[in-house]
Amino acid sequence: SAASYAHNVACIDIETHRVPVQLPSNVCFSKMDAGNMSYPDHSFDTVIMYNAFAHVHDQWSFIEKECLRVLKPTGHLYVISTWSLDISLMKQ
Secondary structure, three states: OHHHOOOOEEEEEOOOOOOOOOOOOOEEEEEOOOOOOOOOOOOEEEEEEEOOHHHHHHHHHHHHHHHHHHEEEEEEEEEEOOOHHHHHHHHO
């Protein structure tokens, strides 16, 4: 849905099997570890983690630092969760 609002959307995942076969033209997918992104510093206005916290909570301190590194100084980091396991871990 981000593709409807943003000029360019960069998506990453450690696995490729969750990527749709066809992506909108303004979406670029890369197989990448969120704790070690290859993007330059201050590359993005917004970073969104969606329903992934349960999968990465053990590495959260590395991932949070990396997300903040690739964000522009005025950028925003959103951790969005609708999955009960994510929400439970986030409350802890």
